[in-house]
Amino acid sequence: MAEQNKTPTTGHEWDGVTELNTPLPKWWAYVFWATILWAIGYWVVYPAWPSLSGYTKGVIGYSSHADYEDKAAAAAQARRVWTDRIDALTVDAVVADSELLQYAAAGGRSVFAENCAPCHGAGGQGAAGYPILADDDWLWGGTAADIYQTVQYGVRSEHDGARLSEMPKFGADGLLDEAAIADAAEYVLSLSNRSEDAAATGRGQTIFAENCAVCHGDAGQGIKEFGAPRLTDDIWLHGGERNDIVAQITNPRQGVMPAWSGRLGDTGIKMVSIYVHSLGGGQ
Amino acid sequence: MTDTAAGPPRAVVAAADRSEPLYASHVKVYTQRVAGRFRQIKWMALVVLLGLYYLAPWLRWDRGAGAPDQALLIDMPGRRAYFFWIEIWPQEVYYLTGLLILAAFGLFLATSLAGRVWCGFTCPQTVWTDLFMLVERLIEGDRNQRLRLDHAGFSLAKAARKLAKHVAWVAIAAATGGAWILYFADAPTVLTEIFTARASATVYGFIGLFTATTYLLAGWAREQVCIYMCPWPRFQAAMFDEHSLLVTYEAWRGEPRGHRKAGQSYDDRGHCIDCGLCVRVCPTGVDIRLGQQLACIGCALCVDACNGVMAKVGLPGGLIAYDSLARQTARSRGQSVRYRLLRGRTIAYAALLVVVGAVMLAALATRSTLDLNVLPDRAPLFVRLSDGDIRNAYTLKIINKSRETRHYRLTADGIADAGLSVLGVEPGPDGAIELTVEGDSVGTFRAFLRAERKALAGESTPVTMALTEIDSGQSTQHETFFSGPKR
Numbered sequence A: 001m002a003e004q005n006k007t008p009t010t011g012h013e014w015d016g017v018t019e020l021n022t023p024l025p026k027w028w029a030y031v032f033w034a035t036i037l038w039a040i041g042y043w044v045v046y047p048a049w050p051s052l053s054g055y056t057k058g059v060i061g062y063s064s065h066a067d068y069e070d071k072a073a074a075a076a077q078a079r080r081v082w083t084d085r086i087d088a089l090t091v092d093a094v095v096a097d098s099e100l101l102q103y104a105a106a107g108g109r110s111v112f113a114e115n116c117a118p119c120h121g122a123g124g125q126g127a128a129g130y131p132i133l134a135d136d137d138w139l140w141g142g143t144a145a146d147i148y149q150t151v152q153y154g155v156r157s158e159h160d161g162a163r164l165s166e167m168p169k170f171g172a173d174g175l176l177d178e179a180a181i182a183d184a185a186e187y188v189l190s191l192s193n194r195s196e197d198a199a200a201t202g203r204g205q206t207i208f209a210e211n212c213a214v215c216h217g218d219a220g221q222g223i224k225e226f227g228a229p230r231l232t233d234d235i236w237l238h239g240g241e242r243n244d245i246v247a248q249i250t251n252p253r254q255g256v257m258p259a260w261s262g263r264l265g266d267t268g269i270k271m272v273s274i275y276v277h278s279l280g281g282g283q
Numbered sequence B: 001m002t003d004t005a006a007g008p009p010r011a012v013v014a015a016a017d018r019s020e021p022l023y024a025s026h027v028k029v030y031t032q033r034v035a036g037r038f039r040q041i042k043w044m045a046l047v048v049l050l051g052l053y054y055l056a057p058w059l060r061w062d063r064g065a066g067a068p069d070q071a072l073l074i075d076m077p078g079r080r081a082y083f084f085w086i087e088i089w090p091q092e093v094y095y096l097t098g099l100l101i102l103a104a105f106g107l108f109l110a111t112s113l114a115g116r117v118w119c120g121f122t123c124p125q126t127v128w129t130d131l132f133m134l135v136e137r138l139i140e141g142d143r144n145q146r147l148r149l150d151h152a153g154f155s156l157a158k159a160a161r162k163l164a165k166h167v168a169w170v171a172i173a174a175a176t177g178g179a180w181i182l183y184f185a186d187a188p189t190v191l192t193e194i195f196t197a198r199a200s201a202t203v204y205g206f207i208g209l210f211t212a213t214t215y216l217l218a219g220w221a222r223e224q225v226c227i228y229m230c231p232w233p234r235f236q237a238a239m240f241d242e243h244s245l246l247v248t249y250e251a252w253r254g255e256p257r258g259h260r261k262a263g264q265s266y267d268d269r270g271h272c273i274d275c276g277l278c279v280r281v282c283p284t285g286v287d288i289r290l291g292q293q294l295a296c297i298g299c300a301l302c303v304d305a306c307n308g309v310m311a312k313v314g315l316p317g318g319l320i321a322y323d324s325l326a327r328q329t330a331r332s333r334g335q336s337v338r339y340r341l342l343r344g345r346t347i348a349y350a351a352l353l354v355v356v357g358a359v360m361l362a363a364l365a366t367r368s369t370l371d372l373n374v375l376p377d378r379a380p381l382f383v384r385l386s387d388g389d390i391r392n393a394y395t396l397k398i399i400n401k402s403r404e405t406r407h408y409r410l411t412a413d414g415i416a417d418a419g420l421s422v423l424g425v426e427p428g429p430d431g432a433i434e435l436t437v438e439g440d441s442v443g444t445f446r447a448f449l450r451a452e453r454k455a456l457a458g459e460s461t462p463v464t465m466a467l468t469e470i471d472s473g474q475s476t477q478h479e480t481f482f483s484g485p486k487r
Helices: A026-045 A064-088 A091-096 A098-115 A144-153 A178-191 A198-211 A242-250 A266-277 B010-016 B037-058 B094-114 B117-122 B124-140 B143-151 B156-182 B187-195 B201-221 B223-229 B232-236 B301-312 B325-332 B344-365
Strands: A009-014 A017-020 B072-075 B080-083 B086-088 B245-249 B320-324 B370-376 B390-400 B406-413 B419-422 B433-437 B441-451 B460-469 B475-483
Touching: A064 A098, A064 A266, A091 A098, A091 A144, A091 A266, A098 A266, A144 A266, A178 A198, A178 A242, B037 B072, B037 B117, B037 B124, B037 B156, B037 B301, B094 B117, B094 B344, B117 B124, B117 B232, B124 B143, B124 B156, B124 B201, B124 B223, B156 B187, B156 B201, B187 B201, B201 B223, B245 B325, B301 B320, B320 B325, B370 B460, B370 B475, B390 B406, B390 B433, B390 B460, B390 B475, B406 B419, B406 B441, B419 B433, B433 B441, B441 B460
Parallel strands: none
Antiparallel strands: A009 A017, B072 B080, B080 B086, B245 B320, B370 B390, B390 B441, B406 B433, B406 B460, B419 B441, B460 B475
16 A cells, blocks of 8 residues: 555565655754754753752752742732731721621631641531530630630640639549439439439539539539530530540540640731631620 | 556665655745636635734723723633623633534534635635745745745845845734734733833733744745644545545546647647646645645645636636546546535534534523522531531622622521521621622622521431522522431
8 A cells, every 4th residue: 555656665674564764854853953952951041950969950040949939928928918907906806897807717717727627627516525616605705805815825735824724523533422423414414405314313403503513603504714614505525425424524634725826926816716706606 | 566557666666765865855835826716715715814813803892891892802810701792701611612612513514515625725824824925926026036036146135135025024923923912901002012112021922922933834834834743634634525525636637648739639648738837836835636635735726727727728627626536536437426515424514513503502692690609518517506506507609790799688498497697797687688799700608507406307408598689680599408417
């Protein structure tokens, strides 16, 4: 089929098969050499070849890393239009400004994802021992200012301004015996309408009034100044089953939240507080 | 397989060609001027297409204050494309896909009907090369004058002519690059900026790029693009069949060819008088008498050339003509066969074209200026509140494609006595939620829906969020769901 006697062959023949030589245009070859020359020029001008401990930097000193740093600095500069306004206001004032609220909530969302999500969950849904931030039940108060203070100084952290509370070890320190603790636990369950033993609930009410009401409130509504949780809403930090409540009364776990002032800038703390406030349960 | 009538045997060829070079120098193509029907059609196509290209950006279309008033505009920074009264957002880029599909089917249909009409009449490479060849002919003269000029020694007159030609070429190329920019920016504004050195580096960069490529491809490369660079010629042969109209040479009538003295008869010889005009007018330099070949772009200038010569020697025209291979074969045997333009292939392409076009038109006609997207939170799926209620959070994206700020009322249906609230939005006195979205933008809102546990249908309850524009009543809705705990 391909035997064109007008087209020359390369001269070789293998088992009767020849190879046509339709000449390529010379400009094609010149363009090829030109691209090689261009590549050599590229090596001289731009960073190109690695050496044992570095690389050739190129004549114009271009660096994609420096390029990125410049762009990041420019972006931070552009953000200052907003962050300066946020810095000038208190947290409550930012919440009241609907335009700044949108910006702060969006900015706080990225701060949250990097710093808070490991413990509190990606959407603030919490985990065993880590409070749910998306609901309306707050240990230390749910106003923007309360949240701001909690984030700044932490809970039982090493910081001077940290929020502190200590639940007595009723069981471990021998303040109540097992039966009393069991009755108290039954009463606590009844506050969330989950009690199954009316007699135990009755006994537990007395124990509660003498030992627990001082921090948790007469009706178990919680006192945010003490960080004492509300016991009436069936939302539990350390588990809501009977034995979890018994364990918590016996040998209470005291969670620790780190202080973020010093780790994050004040603007970031403000924004993340506003974000948490905007998750839906802010007061 | 050896064809003993057609040249020396293989072995001799193999031995003799050992020293053939692998690369060949470019043989310059000097085209001769020709007049005729197809040359006229080519000029008309050039004027219409170049006219459209250079003038279209100057058309105006009033879209109101604050909006661009150019009829054809691709606004990259603003992420919009404008085509007269149509405004395309980035998420509607599939209209471009539809256009490309239409273009492809249109090209297949045109090729199966009439061969390489795209290559010969409408391809940008052909049109600009034709224009550059015209400029060359106007400045340096027709074929014989150009040959003499190129072979003459250096002289000031020659240098002046060459310089004038290249300056004209660069000017046309720069105008081509400039016109390209006008599709991406407001034409009067950016043109003033270009000439007062206030345009951006991107603008000058692209103009430089197009100037260089137009000058190189139309001025220097020309037919090398068609023969070596473009993929289209290489599968064109698969796009025709025996009924496509192609530029054909009636070999049975023309051969054997040869020069003829006046008065000689045409017995025992063909009608082709070997004047060579068909070769000299060809922009790619092929000899159509060798038959169908890759480098023939189907411009039919050889048809015009031959018909002119045949008229002068008193022979019937059509020795080179637009004809189908089926008809050529039939007529070489003395039979006659109809043109078959309506056949399975062409009908199929035409039908596909109609269907795709109809689908696109329908999509365009039913576009709405309002769109609502509801994205339920996934972490957490739901939240248990202190009073036992369950709450879900949603991110709402409201697309307002009109140019004015609009106000919408938001409602949620599907769960009895559900409470709807939106972050940062105070409900009205009747509890209604009113959301404001600026014109030509997307509004983002965070919505919360709370419901009593007993009102839920289980782990997932369907909910419909509806938006109603307050003034016009235009509405849209989005179906979503409400997550809850297991029963």
